[in-house]
Amino acid sequence: MMSYTFSLDWFFVTLIFFTGAYCMAVSRNIVKQLIGLEIISKSALIAVISSGALTNNINLAQAVIIVLILVEAVIVATGLALLVKNYRLNGSIDLEKLMSLKG
Amino acid sequence: MIYHSLLYIVIAVSAIMAVMAKKLLNAAIMLAVMSIAVSLLLFNFNAPWAGVFELSVCAGLITVLFISAVSLIKKEDDLLKEGRIKYAILPFLAAVTAILSGIYLMPYFEYLTNYAREAAQNPGVGEIIWTYRSVDLLGQLTLLACAVFVIKAIFAKRRIEE
Amino acid sequence: MISEFLSYSIVPLLSALAIPFLGRKNEKITEILANVTILAGLINIGYILFNPSNHRNQYSTFTQDGFTLLMIFTIYLVAMCVVFFSTRMNDRKIDKNSYYPLIMLSVSAMCSMVMARDFFTLYIFMEALAVTSFALITTDDGRGGIEGALKYFLLTFPASALIIIGLALLMIVSGGFSFEHIQAQIIGAPDFLTFLALSLILLGFLIKSGMVPFHFWTPDAYQGSYSPVSAYLAGIVTKISGVYAIIRLSMFFKLFDDKAYKASEMLLLIGFASIAWGAIAAMRQKDFKRMLAFSSISQLGYILMGAGTFTTLGIIAAIFHLFNHATFKTTLFLNSASLEKNAGTTDMKKLGGMEHNMPVTSWTSIIALFSTAGVPPLSGFWSKIMIIIALWMTGSEFYAAAALIFSIVTLAYFMIMQKKIFFGKANPEFAHVKEVDFTLLSPVLLMSAIIIAAGVFFPYVYDYLANTIATRMVI
Known part of the structure; x- marks a missing residue:
């Protein structure tokens, strides 16, 4: 039954990817950027599990996803640490104020 | 199948609401809702290990990290003076993307199902x-x-x- | 993963984990441990690489892949120079018990990355490397550094999502991510889906490596970060995290024969744009480090063009240019660090006539910049001429001519830099500035010696490139 949902899966992968990418493209708020990043990585995760279901190798997909979730947690922790440090140094979470160096 | 599609709709709607949320705290909560829906989806895919990790790490740990980071930021900085219009048109743009990908990408995704494999003795x-x-x-x-x-x-x- | 080389990544990892415990009381122990770990690795890989009997057997007792061997040597070489330099620089502001472990961890991640035989393994170590480089960029709390780090962060992780989607497609088409799987798939049935999957992964790595449409974070990160860190990032980290994978992928695209010409065209175009934009922007810069950052973008373009020909000659030329880039860019960035330490600034407008004050720094800069611009007989000349020949032979005469012209532009902007900083009218404000001491100069002198040696003994280098790398292109 599962392999028949493949095209539905990838339809929603494109939709969710678009939502996250739009958020990262328009927002100036760094927290919003991180949220967009989370949404994008969720769509990549759904792509992996659906490919695993199609090729009947769901266990490999699970092994991959467990690593991906760990990567995601590390990335978010690093991003939030950078954000908090930037807030302490510059007092802002605005991306446009970062553009002081130009070249 | 219906449950599966319903989960997808929850994921997509909560993603859009997380992007559109005015307060960062609400955005973090919508992200948690999305994570829970994704983990239910993983259970439905018969992938319980990945589902458990998603539920505990993404819905749990990452939400806590987000909320604690947001709480460090002062209230007046919470909402930057950004134009709301670019967020307000997001549902419309998402609908356009959905229709376009339904028309143009769906046939290709249908074609990809030809690559389906028989169930093998997987470890x-x-x-x-x-x-x-x-x-x-x-x-x-x-x-x-x-x-x-x-x-x-x-x-x-x-x-x-x- | 090549298991016989696993120690090159495990030893730095263990050293990084040990440093906070051993060096808590005395930071001297931290420095000694870091230097000894890297030096031991460098001697070890150097012994393997330069032992004549290994060379005669074409390294067949060690590995199937000479590319990995050369990259491990380059990683340890640059890391050694940077670690030794920062030890002697002895900046009291930085926290040594987190700075040295981060360098060890990134050495470990890079070595694992070049040893990976599987795209997913490569991806994990690349993320670990990216995460360490953010912390390294923000080492000395500069405002510019954190800007560069945030821009890098927000650009590099959407690219990761593209790579993951490409991996998902690879899983559909070949059922796994390992290089052998993909190679067998391409040789057996070179269909469009494999091409699409590899192209998505290629696009992700192009964004990560800071090519021209996505280059905005590079100058900020290099200019704003702690000086030895900029040498480390520009010399090896960003090259391994992006360009290494692109060269690896181009070896797979080569198997498609003529079917991959669109990917080739895209790579050549992006390479040309990087060369042109980097060179033109470098001419306008006022700051030495920022100019070097743009020059780095421009040199990346050459590597990309070489790899983008998808021919054996082009790929080995790209590999050799990657090695050369590590040597000359490390020299130049370490020289800028010496300038910053003794003169207090890297602003090209203020500096002048430093040649009398810092003669060794001046002359090593000249060697490195001549190698960058491709003046014979230095090593950069040979890699550039190989890239240009490869471009000409595949019928891309326009790009070959452009590569030639922009290497003259490279010479021009470096001569302007050299004239402003080292030659020309001396600024009395800097009359008291002395040359840095010999221990700080030794990494730069070592790199200059390697630049000259690799150029003069080019037949031996070519022998290695042709016999050990080119004949076993994939696997």
Whole structure:
């Protein structure tokens, strides 16, 4: 039954990817950027599990996803640490104020 | 099938609401809702291990991290003076994307189902992780060590120069 | 993963984990441990690489892949120079018990990455490497550094999602991510889906490596970060995290024969744009480090063009240029660090006539910049001429001519830099500035010696490139 949902899966992968990418493209708020990043990585995760279901190798997909979730947690922790440090140094979470160096 | 589609609709709607949320706290909560829906989806895919990890790490840990970071930011900075219009048109743009991908990409996705494989004697998750992909464990170890030292380095106490 | 080389990544990892415990009381122990770990690795890989009997057997007792061997040597070489330099620089502001472990961890991640035989393994170590480089960029709390780090962060992780989707497609088409799987798939049935999957992964790595449409974070990160860190990032980290994978992928695209010409065209175009934009922007810069950052973008373009020909000659030329880039860019960035330490600034307007004050720094800069611009007989000349020949032979005469013209532009902007900083009218404000001491100069002198040696003994280098790398292109 599962392999028949493949095209539905990838339809929603494109939709969710678009939502996250739009958020990262328009927002100036760094927290919003991180949220967009989370949404994008969720769509990549759904792509992996659906490919695993199609090729009947769901266990490999699970092994991959467990690593991906760990990567995601590390990335978010690093991003939030950078954000908090930037807030302490510059007092802002605005991306446009970062553009002081130009070249 | 209906349950499956319903979960997808929950994921998509909560993603759009997380992007459109006015307060950062609400955005973090919508992200948690999305994570819970994704983990239910993983259970429905018959992938319980991945589902458990998603539920505990993404819906739990990452939400806590987000909320604690947001709470450090002062209220007046919470909402930047950004134009609301670019967020208000998001549902419309998402609908356009959905229609376009339904028309143009769906046939290609249908074509990809030709690559479906027969169920083979696949090894279990534990066997894959410990035997076939054991190098990835070194990668995870490196990644965790990196995370510890990165947090330590970013929040290191500086010596004040006399 | 090549298991016989696993120690090159495990030893730095263990050293990084040990440093906070051993060096808590005395930071001297931290420095000694870091230097000894890297030096031991460098001697070890150097012994393997330069032992004549290994060379005669074409390294067949060690590995199937000479590319990995050369990259491990380059990683340890640059790391040694940077670690030794920062030890002698002895900046009291930085937190040594988190700075040295981060360098060790990134050495470990890079070595694992070049040893990976599987795209997913490569991806994990690349993320670990990216995470460490953010912390390294923000080492000395500069405002510019954190800007560069945030821009890098927000650009590099959407690219990761593209790579993951490409991996998902690879899983559909070949059922796994390992290089052998993909190679067998391409040789057996080179269909469009494999091409699409590899192209998505290629696009992700192009974004990560800071090519021209996505280059905005590079100058900020290099200019704003702690000086030895900029040498480390520009010399090796960003090259391994992006360009290494692109060269690896181009070896797979080569198997498609003529079917991959669109990917080739895209790579050549992006390479040309990087060369042109980097060179033109470098001419306008006022700051030495920022100019070097743009020059780095421009040199990346050459590597990309070489790899983008998808021919054996082009790929080995790209590999050799990657090695050369590590040597000359490390020299130049370490020289800028020496300038910053003793003169207090890297602003090209203020500096002048430093040649009398810092003669060794001046002359090593000249060697490195001549190698960058491709003046014979230095090593950079040979890699550039190989890239240009490869471009000409595949019928891309326009790009070959452009590569030639922009290497003259490279010479021009470096001569302007050299004239402003080292020659020309001396600024009395800097009359008291002395040359840095010999221990700080030794990494730069070592790199200059390697640049000259690799150029003069080019037949031996070519022998290695042709016999050990080119004949076993994939696997």
